[in-house]
Amino acid sequence: MPTYVIPAKCTGCGDCVNICPSHIMQFTKSGIFGRKAVNIEPESCWECYNCVKHCPQGAVQLRGYIDFTPLGGAVEVYRDEKTNRVYWTIRYRNGTVKYFIFPIRTTPWGSIKPPQEAPEPSKEMLRTPYLSFEHEKLGGNKLGVELPRIKVPEVVKVEVRG
Amino acid sequence: MVRTRVRYVDADILIIGGGMAGTGAAWEARYWCRNCRIILAEKANIDRSGAVAMGLSAINTYMGLKCKENTVEDYVKYVRGDLMGVVREDLVYDYARHVDSTVHLFDEWGLPIWPEPKTGCYVREGKWQIMIHGESYKPIVAEAARKALGDENIFNRVMVTHLLKSPSNPNRVVGAIGFNVNDGTIYVFRAKATILAAGGGSQIYRPRSQGEGLGRTWYPPWSSASSYGMMIEAGAVMTMMEARFVVPRFKDGYGPVGAYQLLLKTRISNVYGQDFWKPHLDEIRKLYGGKGNYVDLPITPTTLRVYAQRLEWMAGRGPSLMRTDETVKKGTESEAIAYEDFLDMTISQVVIWAGQNHEPSERPYEVITTEPYIMGSHATECGAWASGPEDLSPKKIEGLPDDRRYQYYWGYNRMTTLDGLFCAGDACGANPHKFSSGSFTEGRLAAKSAVLYLMDHSDERVEVDKAQVDSLVAKIIEPLERWERGRYDVVTGPSYMHPVDPNKMYWKQGLFRLQKIMDEYAGGWSTMYVTNEWMLNRGLELLQFLKEDFVKYAAAQDWHELLRIWELWHRILTAEAVVRHMLFRKETRWPGYYVRADYPALDDDNWHVFVNSRYDAKTGQWELWKVPVIHIVEFP
Numbered sequence: 001m002p003t004y005v006i007p008a009k010c011t012g013c014g015d016c017v018n019i020c021p022s023h024i025m026q027f028t029k030s031g032i033f034g035r036k037a038v039n040i041e042p043e044s045c046w047e048c049y050n051c052v053k054h055c056p057q058g059a060v061q062l063r064g065y066i067d068f069t070p071l072g073g074a075v076e077v078y079r080d081e082k083t084n085r086v087y088w089t090i091r092y093r094n095g096t097v098k099y100f101i102f103p104i105r106t107t108p109w110g111s112i113k114p115p116q117e118a119p120e121p122s123k124e125m126l127r128t129p130y131l132s133f134e135h136e137k138l139g140g141n142k143l144g145v146e147l148p149r150i151k152v153p154e155v156v157k158v159e160v161r162g
Numbered sequence: 163m164v165r166t167r168v169r170y171v172d173a174d175i176l177i178i179g180g181g182m183a184g185t186g187a188a189w190e191a192r193y194w195c196r197n198c199r200i201i202l203a204e205k206a207n208i209d210r211s212g213a214v215a216m217g218l219s220a221i222n223t224y225m226g227l228k229c230k231e232n233t234v235e236d237y238v239k240y241v242r243g244d245l246m247g248v249v250r251e252d253l254v255y256d257y258a259r260h261v262d263s264t265v266h267l268f269d270e271w272g273l274p275i276w277p278e279p280k281t282g283c284y285v286r287e288g289k290w291q292i293m294i295h296g297e298s299y300k301p302i303v304a305e306a307a308r309k310a311l312g313d314e315n316i317f318n319r320v321m322v323t324h325l326l327k328s329p330s331n332p333n334r335v336v337g338a339i340g341f342n343v344n345d346g347t348i349y350v351f352r353a354k355a356t357i358l359a360a361g362g363g364s365q366i367y368r369p370r371s372q373g374e375g376l377g378r379t380w381y382p383p384w385s386s387a388s389s390y391g392m393m394i395e396a397g398a399v400m401t402m403m404e405a406r407f408v409v410p411r412f413k414d415g416y417g418p419v420g421a422y423q424l425l426l427k428t429r430i431s432n433v434y435g436q437d438f439w440k441p442h443l444d445e446i447r448k449l450y451g452g453k454g455n456y457v458d459l460p461i462t463p464t465t466l467r468v469y470a471q472r473l474e475w476m477a478g479r480g481p482s483l484m485r486t487d488e489t490v491k492k493g494t495e496s497e498a499i500a501y502e503d504f505l506d507m508t509i510s511q512v513v514i515w516a517g518q519n520h521e522p523s524e525r526p527y528e529v530i531t532t533e534p535y536i537m538g539s540h541a542t543e544c545g546a547w548a549s550g551p552e553d554l555s556p557k558k559i560e561g562l563p564d565d566r567r568y569q570y571y572w573g574y575n576r577m578t579t580l581d582g583l584f585c586a587g588d589a590c591g592a593n594p595h596k597f598s599s600g601s602f603t604e605g606r607l608a609a610k611s612a613v614l615y616l617m618d619h620s621d622e623r624v625e626v627d628k629a630q631v632d633s634l635v636a637k638i639i640e641p642l643e644r645w646e647r648g649r650y651d652v653v654t655g656p657s658y659m660h661p662v663d664p665n666k667m668y669w670k671q672g673l674f675r676l677q678k679i680m681d682e683y684a685g686g687w688s689t690m691y692v693t694n695e696w697m698l699n700r701g702l703e704l705l706q707f708l709k710e711d712f713v714k715y716a717a718a719q720d721w722h723e724l725l726r727i728w729e730l731w732h733r734i735l736t737a738e739a740v741v742r743h744m745l746f747r748k749e750t751r752w753p754g755y756y757v758r759a760d761y762p763a764l765d766d767d768n769w770h771v772f773v774n775s776r777y778d779a780k781t782g783q784w785e786l787w788k789v790p791v792i793h794i795v796e797f798p
């Protein structure tokens with residue numbers, strides 16, 4: 001199956017269940033291991049790795065779709081919201097290992113200023129084509145230029161065919 | 163008896179779907195309306211949902227107006243050419259002129275966009291694309307939406323299944339109904355304005371992998387065509403559903419090709435290392451040249467490039483090969499770029515390469531065309547027929563009925579032909595190439611317009627009919643009831659395909675039937691994307707059986723399967739629209755996407771038009787008609 005859970009590591013915290021976009025990481029009915037996570041529908045798995053990235057225990061791992069991926073390779077990931085980096089380890093079937101590190105964000109998590117912190121726009125601006133932050137009156141002009149416009153005729157005549 | 167709990171939630175604005183378009187709508191709606199109640203329903207978790215759930219390696223739509231890199235007019239020409247002349251130029255121009263401010267917001271929020279220190283702009287991947295480190299694209303954007311709405315107004319894990327209509331006005335949408343996929347609570351959202359941004363459709367055509375890799379479609383398996391399914395059932399006018407999309411991608415993993423082709427300038431060849439385009443140029447020019455001179459545009463239309471590669475393949479010189487051996491050098495930046503392109507958005511491709519010991523610096527890799535997808539945000543334009551903005555759309559088109567099903571403008575930007583229902587992202591048709599940034603922008607446009615609609619209709623009370631709600635609740639849980647009632651009727655062995663039962667159809671059984679019909683009759687990969695009138699009519703006949711079977715036999719064993727079965731319903735309705743549109747358009751306009759073998763050429767005299775349709779759920783009747791393309795930017 002694309003993702004699988006190592007029961008000895010899984011604490012049943014549910015972070016993977018909470019994040020899975022496909023609704024396929026779910027809890028086992030409690031058995032001899034207690035509550036654990038499980039991929040209930042591997043054929044609906046996109047291999048998006050969100051459960052792997054979000055597991056605090058490293059208990060969720062991934063084995064490529066067996067209908068076209070030879071066994072023995074692996075892609076491992078560690079995503080760190082403190083250093084804002086994602087660390088990839090790629091293990092080839094023949095033993096080759098590649099490492100890559102990429103930034104994931106340039107600002108601290110939680111730092112976005114919500115739109116309601118900008119001054120409230122006047123009602124008249126609703127009838128203009130400007131969106132938020134596109135005009136000095138709307139929290140500044142993030143476009144960097146005046147909003148482009150084009151002249152369009154009010155009435156267009158066409159011939160109907162078919 | 164399945165026990166249900168029904169919760170009513172009242173709002174000014176309801177946003178359905180929390181992907182790129184839905185989060186954009188959340189941001190903008192809150193900006194313009196500080197004391198509105200704005201709620202968002204998402205069937206997964208907004209932090210990682212929609213098509214950008216995994217991440218993204220590029221932003222494909224950025225004008226660069228402030229650095230004078232492009233003009234919006236040039237962009238409209240490019241998009242129009244890429245779709246072979248048929249796009250709503252008012253809608254394209256509109257999102258394009260706003261898209262830069264969206265990208266600059268992303269930059270400010272912390273999305274790592276590759277800077278170009280020399281110019282102070284961004285590193286260009288291609289003429290319209292810029293590079294990002296996009297692993298956390300979606301959670302960053304979700305943070306903005308969550309802060310705009312407040313977490314108490316975001317309903318994660320609620321699958322919306324149907325739109326609600328006003329009892330006194332059948333053309334007025336007053337919210338939507340759905341259920342929590344974990345505990346089954348039914349939610350009745352009553353809203354004055356509804357923004358539909360529930361994504362495009364995958365898994366309608368048979369994917370190339372049918373085993374464990376079934377979910378490795380290029381567009382995510384959770385893109386269940388719910389935008390289209392809900393609007394079709396509610397009777398909204400749909401447009402260009404025939405322009406469904408096929409895309410060349412690295413084989414099996416469906417890894418993206420953009421950074422390889424555009425940034426690293428990697429060549430695609432046939433297996434003998436030869437060019438795939440030139441041998442077919444004369445034939446393509448003859449059949450698809452058209453009035454727009456499509457073959458000789460500065461950027462060759464996606465569909466023609468796809469078509470040429472397929473001709474090479476069918477001539478026995480395929481598949482196409484991405485010559486990474488010529489551009490990727492081990493241990494250099496080019497290798498990091500090559501791998502990041504996958505790791506940001508299609509990790510599977512690296513998993514496959516690791517398993518196959520594939521070194522891109524040493525060998526080229528196969529590129530193959532995918533199964534078709536129904537979408538409105540890539541090089542394709544399926545979706546709802548929507549009003550354009552006041553200053554860009556012709557107010558009146560003379561020579562046509564005044565009816566909004568033919569016209570371009572009826573007061574509220576991005577409002578569908580149903581009152582109070584707005585569309586954004588994949589849901590909005592005839593304006594392609596939005597991608598992530600354009601979809602977010604369209605969400606913003608729809609939301610601002612929805613706030614204006616609220617203001618203009620402030621004295622209107624939203625009424626929801628109790629009888630309508632009760633019948634929908636019964637309908638939604640019926641597959642569960644059916645399973646409950648008959649759960650001991652049959653005994654079959656364990657199967658990943660569900661039990662064999664003459665009186666039930668489980669989601670995967672129905673899904674495989676749908677995929678087989680669409681693949682074999684409506685131009686899927688197994689027929690090399692070729693179809694004709696007879697095949698389409700036959701496909702339609704088989705789809706009717708499937709539709710009837712769904713109504714009579716759909717079964718689900720738990721809430722999760724109920725989610726899957728309603729996704730299937732949305733896919734079935736969408737599939738029917740696709741086939742009817744393909745039947746109606748008697749030409750081949752996008753040969754790379756499909757060929758109508760009985761009308762193999764482009765016919766600008768008769769078909770330089772939109773095809774619109776409307777479904778009447780009561781009678782089961784479809785109506786299709788042509789709407790002319792109005793060029794607001796000089797053509798050709």
